[in-house]
Amino acid sequence: MLEIAPMAVAGIDLKRGSQPITGAVYGLPVTLAPAAPLVRWSLRAKDAALLSVALGRTLPDRVGTHHDGIARLGPDEWHGLLPLGTTLPAVSGQPLGMVDVSARSVGFTLEGPGAVAALTRGCPLDVAKFTPGRATRTVFETVEIQIWCLAPDRFHVEVWRSFAPWLWHALAEAIG
């Protein structure tokens, strides 16, 4: 298996600094911060049960939800966000795609009473209806992101690495 350098997983040059930024939207405070480094998996399967057995994990049933660090993005696609050190099981000869994509994207967190309003500034979803346990791919302005609702006022935003500096700036503007 390809070894991914720790820096590729952890390091991201956000150009305008990567310290947490606290701002407010409509007077509601919100803090933008880089998420801790994570292991990321791209998981593909036609048969969800087969994937579940191969991983030894319970997968979220519904498209648009997450459970235990794995989001169901589509009927045949899941995305894992797991603690550093989590490894994919060695499975072969099965119609499954399980790929470590830890270095492909980075995460930000938006936390606070203004988190929903901050996302709404660039995301066309009805974020206010996005309750804990929901996770989906969507867009912020013109950039594709994933949003995972972790708590009523806490969101994880996943973005491809090359878009991260732009999104960081856009979110900082949204709460500034």
Place this chain on the structure above:
Amino acid sequence: MILIHCPYCEEDRPEVEFTYGGEAHIARPLDPGALDDRQWETYLYIRRNPRGAHAERWRHAHGCARFFNAVRDTVTDRFEVTYKTGEPRPAGDTK
């Protein structure tokens, strides 16, 4: 903004998450080599382009990433119904 019902996400989602994929239910010929130029041209380029209900492919590109089909009215831009790839065009969708 138009909301489009994604049959895989099972919810209404904003138009900007989707991309258009042309007329639906056009099967690629199984043996293109057996076709003459006129038949191949018809497959590649000739479309119904109706005024009114149109069955067409859409992709929830920035969502579940799946292609699905929709019947949209080309006059009003209203989506009458959406359904999963492989399912037949629902009866009674035309007005």
